[in-house]
Amino acid sequence: MAEIFAETYRADGRPYWWDELVSAPPNWPQDETLFDVAIIGSGFTGLSAALEFAEAGLTVLVIEAERLGHGASTRNGGMITGSLHETPEDLAKSIGTELAESMSREARGLVPFMASQMDRFAIDCDFRIGDHFMGAYTAKHYEALSRSLPQYQRRGLPMRMVPKADQGRYIATDHYQGGRLHEQCASVHPAKYHRGLVQNASRLGVQFVEQCRVTDVTRAGEHFRLQTARGPITARRVLMATNGYTSPALGWYRRRVVPMQSSIIATEELGEARMASLFPTGATVNDTKRILSYFRPSPDGKRLIYGGRATFQPIDVNETARRLRRMMLGIFPQLDDVKISHCWGGFVAFTFDFLPHAGQQDGVDYAMGYCGSGVALASWLGHRTALRMLGRASPSAFEARPFKTRPFYTGNPWMLPAIGEYFRVRDRIDYALFRARQKKAA
Template sequence: MVGNAVYWNEAGAPEPETSRADLPREIDVAVVGAGYTGLATALHLARGGRSVALFEAGQIGHGCSSRNGGMVGPSFHKLGMTGLTAKYGETRAYAIMQEGMNALDHFEAFVADEKLDCDLQMRGRFRGARTVADYDAMARECERLNSAVGLPFEMIAADDQRTEIGSDFYRGGVVYLRDGGIQPRKLAVALAAKAREAGVLLFSETPVTGIRRDGRGSELRCGGSTVRARDVVVATNAYADRRTDAMHSRVVQIETGAVATEEIPAALMAELSPKGRMFGESGRIFMWYRPTSDGRRFIFGGRMGRRGCSAEERAAATKKAIVRVFPQLAEIAISHAWSGEVAYTPDHAPHLGFEDGVWLAGGYCGSGVTRSLYFGTKLARRILGAADSGTAFDDLPFEKVPFKPFSRLVADLMTRWWAWQDMRDLRRRG
């Protein structure tokens, strides 16, 4: 039977130690949301001399920070160079794409400098092309990114792809040489430990039920208590609700899921992933997948299965996509299945800044591991009034989602439409 549990939690570090003190009556900065963004922001603020309290409605890292695929890379804008150039012009497009490289450089340096135990393995990512047209489009985009921001890549022809992946499904693909993977739960736990060492008060199972701004700062309601803060950071991202409406009103929450296989024989693992790469594919509704850090299982994820489906339904839907790529896994069972929310924005870009009386960072559009630590650092520096706090996203307006109450329905309908288009393309490729 498939376990309705997050694999990373069982294979990760123990639950972080949180504060046993009473809630403070006053604090310099209150951070709402204890995922990567909130933890990184709180850590840098505390090191900058501010008193900081971090409030989490569930357990530390409960949301996407423990549920994601643990894949790191430049996290380029969803529109690509062509789409960005058409929308903002070439100079601005280059600047936005450069931020992806900056975020990755920051992430790697931060993990190394802080000695964070998160199983960082920079082994690259193979992205398979479902069609010949996809392969050609990948090559053109990678050439533009290499010219613009120095992205290292290697195109892999279909005849050579067995050196990268144990599958004949794709029509070739590209290897992104600067990509890699982490154990996401371990990163959340390591960040929490660093934040606590810096003096951050961590309060789990402490939902903020309201935020009221006045002339002296903000007042946060936490159960029967009230906390006054000079500044408030809302870092709830896809787990925002009306209680943190400044974020909630600006993102579309989309449910995505993931599964873990049972342990796979070593010889088969070597066949499926000869170089221990991360994996992805072209398409509108695509699957990502990767070996676990210990190389004994595979994790697969994407928008397979209907919203709110059971663990068994999600495992079955994902298994269909798995065997399309890896027929060798037809008899390998799924041991874990889970789901979570990711936050998309109307302009497909992440954002940070000051909106509706609070500081915000989020809207990562499914690519938040490297961005979240980078944005957390930049946001903290901005609050502290420190230099080097700017990004290319700063003057992109963080617009509210039109017709927000219907956004989930629209997202579900669009997902079905894109999935149908993907199936049509696969049928046509022969």
């Protein structure tokens, strides 16, 4: 077997993005310090909220179990689509028309919100508004995308169908049977974005503590007492912003999210000309498979960043890279000569209703459960939850539904390997039926 790893490849699972990470100076507060707000988690949710609290003049402490940005905020693909998992009408059937419209309206505002945040805080993170192409895995999938298109168009979203004969204008592959184009999505360098949030928060006086896992949160009179690996912390308000990295010690929250591994590879540099031939408009891409793929050009336009569900159980990072590369070649067989420079993974958090949630439990506020679309949703819900806590905004629509778990679920997603294999089989069946219809038609 030919060597697939570039000379610069690292087998330690370090993300391609991490050259842009920043750390905060050690700042362990004195025991008697009373913070206005303690935020558990240093990702996009926690930092977006911290900025609002600090601008309002509150004292804020962000507590991180690892190093700042250790979780999915600096491990993701950096893609922003501004949509939820269900179509607006399917969502209305499950939760009611009024609430579905409110959620869809918030989702439609995600790209403009992100653009405004970049301007507001002068964050240099390769933020780019552009095309997003959703590739149809089979002809039936294309038909389903086409049927749902008017739902988005009626709500003002600039979407249109792209038949297979025209998809080469956006992506150099025959793998898909056409797809749907959304012309106002966005992409970002996630670690640079995270760095910008940290720098702005630090400038506003937010304090940070790393390597400090929170093990319990209890009421202490009018305040909250947080037990941590490094000692107690006291705060007037607490925001839980841990998403797919919620500790088992934080049982109520952990029982409501299903952490799921997502993995990504970065290729070696391919050169701008070759990358432009693969992505003529620089579009970001995902597809309609149940075990989906998502991919994009790197912000500098020199590499392919390719992600997917390579596995639903722990495997070696090198084997993950091999699997993802095989998946990538299924879409771009012309990249058979290309080597891998990075492979890494992280946890997204799904919920049992496939919707993000925010709200309050026993006086502790929370926002989490972004179901794989956390770059903008986490930023938005961190921002909006903070404004609601400050009394400056009404609750988000994502606070309206109870945050439910399932009987006997303790936070350990033991069922994922079986569910993942079931979805893989369903994808294979879909494709086999599609090929059978093609042969019959021929």
